[in-house]
Amino acid sequence: MLFRNAYIENAKELADLRVENGRFAAIAPSLAPQPGEEVIDLGGKLVLPPFIESHVHLDTCLTAGDPVWNMSGTLFEGIECWSKRKDKLSRQDVRERVQRCVRLYAANGVQFIRTHVDVTDPKLTAMRALIELREELRDVMEIQIVAFPQEGILSYPNGKQLMIDAVNMGADAVGAIPHFEFTREYSVESLNFALELAAKHDKLVDVHCDEIDDEASRGLETVAARALELGLYDKVTASHTTAMHSYNNAYVLRLMRLLKMSRINFVANPLVNTHLQGRMDTYPKRRGVTRVKELTAEGINVSFGHDDIFDPWYPMGNGSLRDVVFVGLNVCQMMGYEDIMNSYRFISTNAAKTLHLCDRYGIAAGRPANFIVLDAQNYYDALNKNAPVLRSVRAGRTIAETKPAQTEIRF
Ligand SMILES: [Zn+2]
Numbered sequence: 001m002l003f004r005n006a007y008i009e010n011a012k013e014l015a016d017l018r019v020e021n022g023r024f025a026a027i028a029p030s031l032a033p034q035p036g037e038e039v040i041d042l043g044g045k046l047v048l049p050p051f052i053e054s055h056v057h058l059d060t061c062l063t064a065g066d067p068v069w070n071m072s073g074t075l076f077e078g079i080e081c082w083s084k085r086k087d088k089l090s091r092q093d094v095r096e097r098v099q100r101c102v103r104l105y106a107a108n109g110v111q112f113i114r115t116h117v118d119v120t121d122p123k124l125t126a127m128r129a130l131i132e133l134r135e136e137l138r139d140v141m142e143i144q145i146v147a148f149p150q151e152g153i154l155s156y157p158n159g160k161q162l163m164i165d166a167v168n169m170g171a172d173a174v175g176a177i178p179h180f181e182f183t184r185e186y187s188v189e190s191l192n193f194a195l196e197l198a199a200k201h202d203k204l205v206d207v208h209c210d211e212i213d214d215e216a217s218r219g220l221e222t223v224a225a226r227a228l229e230l231g232l233y234d235k236v237t238a239s240h241t242t243a244m245h246s247y248n249n250a251y252v253l254r255l256m257r258l259l260k261m262s263r264i265n266f267v268a269n270p271l272v273n274t275h276l277q278g279r280m281d282t283y284p285k286r287r288g289v290t291r292v293k294e295l296t297a298e299g300i301n302v303s304f305g306h307d308d309i310f311d312p313w314y315p316m317g318n319g320s321l322r323d324v325v326f327v328g329l330n331v332c333q334m335m336g337y338e339d340i341m342n343s344y345r346f347i348s349t350n351a352a353k354t355l356h357l358c359d360r361y362g363i364a365a366g367r368p369a370n371f372i373v374l375d376a377q378n379y380y381d382a383l384n385k386n387a388p389v390l391r392s393v394r395a396g397r398t399i400a401e402t403k404p405a406q407t408e409i410r411f
Contacts, residue, residue: 001396002031002039006047008363010341010378014044019369022395027365045390046374046382048344049363050111051321052351055239055267055305058115059094059126061101064310075276081312094129101309102141104319106400109372109389111141114206114355116148116175119166120156131170140399144355146206148175153193154186160193167197173204178219179212188222195226204356205236210243213277213286217243221255224262233263237354241266241290242277259300265354266300268292269307270328272314292332303351304328321347322386344379369396375404
């Protein structure tokens with residue numbers, strides 16, 4: 001199968017992509033069709049590797065307003081709303097919502113999702129449902145599951161055993177939530193436990209790390225030090241790290257050396273964190289997003305996630321990652337021309353590093369033929385015009401298609 005006339009990742013020249021047996025066989029300008037080969041003209045549109053959601057909570061998605069709306073929008077009222085919704089959690093409920101959410105993502109060019117799943121539940125209901133769905137949806141969406149201890153590992157009854165059970169059930173990654181543990185000592189011990197568990201079972205790590213405005217929240221240095229010492233390196237990700245926003249610069253300068261040595265990844269969640277952080281501030285009010293610009297300048301890998309989709313903590317979300325990038329660039333003051341042009345990397349190639357996809361990802365001969373087509377010629381225009389994803393191709397098969405809306409101006 002031959003896909004013709006694409007601007008691949010902002011290239012200035014058009015190129016064609018040949019797909020054979022679900023993989024890219026050749027990528028070059030003006031490939032001649034072989035006898036009997038199916039040809040699809042992409043019409044001079046932008047082709048990117050598929051979008052990747054590197055941080056979301058599918059187990060809570062699509063529950064906003066059920067049974068009550070979060071009226072203040074705070075994290076704490078969100079927790080209250082969720083405790084009322086949690087009673088209804090069942091295998092069927094989780095399956096139905098996750099399937100709907102995955103279809104929203106697919107319509108918007110997402111083909112890989114890392115979801116955190118709350119394991120502070122003695123029955124592990126959501127974890128079981130997500131593990132089933134990970135297998136069932138494998139051909140259309142690759143789902144990575146993080147065992148996420150929402151209420152802590154040492155601060156929740158039987159927390160360590162629930163984490164071990166989740167890993168034995170088949171979680172792909174181990175999580176932690178050091179800033180939520182009862183004490184600083186628990187915080188450090190929870191990280192030691194989580195990273196050692198991951199090392200023992202050869203799992204990835206993704207920690208909800210310092211998602212708080214408290215500048216004294218310093219889980220990040222422990223995550224980075226253990227990633228280095230245990231040799232886990234880029235298998236480890238620190239999500240949120242919003243406290244880093246509030247650290248003093250002298251401390252950050254010292255910390256940055258360790259972060260680079262550790263090679264860990266970062267995930268920022270600009271929508272949810274601008275919404276939830278800075279709630280105790282009067283004015284000036286903190287932006288609440290980690291130091292994306294500075295981390296990127298140091299060569300440290302950062303991706304962006306949506307975090308919550310229409311749930312008690314974030315009342316918006318339609319499966320599109322466009323607004324995540326758009327708000328992220330604004331809040332992080334990364335609106336230079338090159339910053340904007342390359343910003344798709346926060347939800348594609350950078351996220352692929354976070355998910356440790358290695359050579360399963362990217363537009364290159366021999367790799368799986370996964371790509372998306374946007375209604376623009378480059379990502380600057382795609383972002384600015386909110387261009388739809390016209391086509392999402394997975395292993396050579398089109399799994400979602402969108403017709404662009406047409407507007408008629410009558411003056
Ligand atoms: Zn999260």
